[in-house]
Amino acid sequence: MLKRVLAAALVACAALAPPARAQLPDRTLRIIGGFAPGGTSDLVARLVANAVAPLLERNVVVENRTGANGFIAAEAVVRGDTDGSVLFQCPMGTMTISPELPGLPMPIDPRKDLIPVANVALSSYGAVVRAGGPYSSMEDFLAAARAKPGGLSYASAGIGTAQHLSGERLQRMAGIKLLHVPYRGAAPAALDIMAGRADFMVTNLGDVISQVQGGKLRLVALGDASMKSAFPEVPLLSGAVPGLEIAGWFGLCGPRGMPEAAVSAWAEATRRALQDAALQKQLRDNGLTPMFEGPEAFGARMARDRKAWGEVIAAAGVRVD
Template sequence: MSARRRIPDPPSLRRTTAMLRHLLPAALAVTLAAAPVPSRAQAPEAALPDRTLHIMAGFAAGGTSDLVARLIADGVGAVTGRRVVVENRTGANGFLAADAVVRGPADGSMLFQCPMGTMTISPELPGMIMPVDPRKDLVPVANVALSSYGAVVRARGPYQDMADVLKAAKAKPNAISYASAGIGTAQHLTGERLQRMAGVQMLHVPYRGAAPAAMDVMAGRADFMVTNLGDVVGQIRGGELRLVALGDASMKPAFPETPLLSDTVPGLEVVGWFGLCGASGMAEPAIRAWARAVETALQDKTLQQRLRENGLTPRFEEPTAFAARIEQDRRAWGEVISAAKVRVD
């Protein structure tokens, strides 16, 4: 038999084959470049400076604000592998710490532990001198926790519930006193709201902080106060103070038998929060990196438990939602300040 003769390819087929040989390597390179490749750029710490990170806390060590700062510092440190240090710079209602952040690098290495009062009440108070403008100089990064408030009275005093306090206040205007951590604080302004909404007149007694105010309530020198639960939860559990009302429902699981303030005064609710803010101009990738690290840290069960033990509810909010909360609360507290004609000198 004769050998089978090979029929040559048509010219058009030869040209197509040559073209494919030329194009395939380039197409493959483009495909590989576009494909997602796992890298450290996707990890929260990638956009943060590769050095010690700082959270500036504006209130003294041992308080609720300081506690939240240290818990989230530990959590973020575990997530990012960075060392996160809390520095306490007290004074000016937290603004000395804020000023340190504003004057520091805006690269994500330093954040301000921003509480509700500093961010929403102080900017609305006539006469308040602030070294920084929270609206212009700070940028919201993440909310960390809600801070429940509660109304407390002396455990062995005459008042069993909030209705008893208001009944006495109606019977003798300005005879019932309420303590606060100072003029223009959330405790003071909540008392102003309570008076207006309940139709009573009470005597405001300001102190230099929640601790001395609580001491005088326990001693009977002030009748009651509405304050951050974290500042008095130890005295409540120790039987020195009686919790007669909760400012909101977030701590109901811990105190199921305690009514809400709104049960006695419809519409009255108070809840604080603690978040993190950076200097204006902080890079967007660093903001997102911190937010992701906080969100991840707050998923830890031990951290959640530590917060709840101190009257706090873990509550992550990303930058946009946190910014909206700040603006909403700023308007609400501004209305209270205006109606009560509160000012600081």
């Protein structure tokens, strides 16, 4: 399936010709996101919608259907039209972490019910502590954690989230023991770190970049090198914990049964949109790195990430009951 979709996308690569646009319904197109307006996931969906609309010669709107870690939105896409008029703004967590979590009820199976259309952006992660607190570097934090096993806390956006599992990976690879404190989202977790009620968090940079730039949080390590040019003085996590790299992504997925030509039209419009310098800057300003991947490459990334996060979940014995 993916190879046939990729071949169809390559035919359209030179330009999005009128016949390719004609493969989409002649009405308003929708991208359904599973998280609240103002967050990084919603931001990506709206930037993409605005950028691809003129290329597709259609109105493209974003709908927010929040709850259940994105699955309310995902189910709406799967149960809706399969003609290419509706896509799911698919984040890494919903597509690769949730399916591997024992005990997590899912109304749909993203491995079977959704197909990859295009990846849009790499989501850089960073390790943050309270600005002005006792830890000026990642090494400082690790030394304190080793000196007092279980005495320091790490915050997350909830059990089974990327922040939670990133903390589990860190503990295992660094040989430390931390107290996990789950919150209802990254925003309240960051607030408690700033207030000194939690010590540390590894999270999507987009969730904390304004607090870092405003001097309220200290960025002590980057999860990968994609945002190194924006924070040249900040070391990589792998410098303190060899082999530890953490990054996420945001892409577009469609319902199984979506016509290959419609997949190709969306993928090609996304590829062209991401070549725009203004869109690239908007993404980078929010801790994101523009990164187009077509259906086959995006599907392969999902498979790799499911395997990697599944191993973390199994090793840590994480369950959602």
